[in-house]
Amino acid sequence: MEKENLDYWAGVLHGARRKAIPIAQISKEISTFSRSDAYDIQERQWKLCEAEGETQVGWKMGLTSEAKRQQMNLDSPLYGFLSDKMKIENKGFFKLQGSIHPKIEPEVAFLIEKDLSAPVTRNDVLEACGGIAAALEILDSRYEHFKYFSMEDVIADNSSSSFFVIGPWEKNFKKLDLLNLKMEMIINGQVAQTGNSKDISGDPVQSVIQLCQLLQKRNQSLKAGSVVLAGAATVAEMLKPDMKIELKVNLLPPVSVSVNEFIKNKEC
Ligand code: OOG
Numbered sequence: 001m002e003k004e005n006l007d008y009w010a011g012v013l014h015g016a017r018r019k020a021i022p023i024a025q026i027s028k029e030i031s032t033f034s035r036s037d038a039y040d041i042q043e044r045q046w047k048l049c050e051a052e053g054e055t056q057v058g059w060k061m062g063l064t065s066e067a068k069r070q071q072m073n074l075d076s077p078l079y080g081f082l083s084d085k086m087k088i089e090n091k092g093f094f095k096l097q098g099s100i101h102p103k104i105e106p107e108v109a110f111l112i113e114k115d116l117s118a119p120v121t122r123n124d125v126l127e128a129c130g131g132i133a134a135a136l137e138i139l140d141s142r143y144e145h146f147k148y149f150s151m152e153d154v155i156a157d158n159s160s161s162s163f164f165v166i167g168p169w170e171k172n173f174k175k176l177d178l179l180n181l182k183m184e185m186i187i188n189g190q191v192a193q194t195g196n197s198k199d200i201s202g203d204p205v206q207s208v209i210q211l212c213q214l215l216q217k218r219n220q221s222l223k224a225g226s227v228v229l230a231g232a233a234t235v236a237e238m239l240k241p242d243m244k245i246e247l248k249v250n251l252l253p254p255v256s257v258s259v260n261e262f263i264k265n266k267e268c
């Protein structure tokens with residue numbers, strides 16, 4: 001893809017995110033659209049966010065579980081950037097206004113305290129890690145009907161990133177069996193999704209290793225201070241007004257978010 005086209009699509013996706021108006025899938029409009037074009041578009045969108053005052057706080061991995069790959073009909077992991085503007089405090093509120101068709105999914109997050117560049121081992125990741133937390137990711141797609149036809153479509157759209165909520169960091173995580181943490185996403189008091197940390201890349205630490213490998217292909221690396229979302233353990237659920245979503249991950253403090261403070265306030 002030509003540079004002008006990369007800039008053009010970055011602008012179109014950025015505008016769709018800001019205005020919450022969906023667009024047709026890029027792959028519907030053009031035939032030659034490579035993986036590297038897609039990450040180029042993502043990186044150009046980051047420049048637009050940065051120019052508007054956002055600060056990068058980390059990365060999200062996506063499609064790291066079989067359940068998600070099947071739900072989205074795509075075959076391999078991808079990543080996107082996370083900024084300070086996307087962060088919602090634990091037990092905070094998410095407003096539906098400003099999103100297109102948001103969904104929520106249960107994840108595990110890592111706080112990386114030392115620079116990491118591929119190749120890295122499981123031990124390197126654990127040594128660089130300052131904490132592990134239960135996390136909820138709120139996805140939104142800038143594409144019509146939350147549908148895409150290729151990995152490139154999703155990557156260009158920053159892997160459907162929208163918001164994220166992180167529970168208290170467990171600093172004493174070495175005692176945890178990261179390959180077997182039960183996960184329960186509860187919506188309005190009812191269990192909506194159950195999974196296990198091993199559903200995330202077979203081991204959520206693998207998501208961080210994979211992120212380092214993918215970043216290296218783009219001449220980037222994982223910087224100290226970054227938060228990493230390891231990817232969802234289960235399929236995502238559509239968000240609706242007045243939902244309260246809690247995630248309980250065995251042995252980690254819980255995390256929660258409520259939809260639409262605005263509607264609640266009006267009702268009081
Ligand atoms: C792509 C992003 C997937 C995850 O955790 O698997 C993702 C999508 O579902 O639109 O964030």
Ligand code: MG
Binds near residue numbers: 062231232
């Ligand atoms: Mg996710």
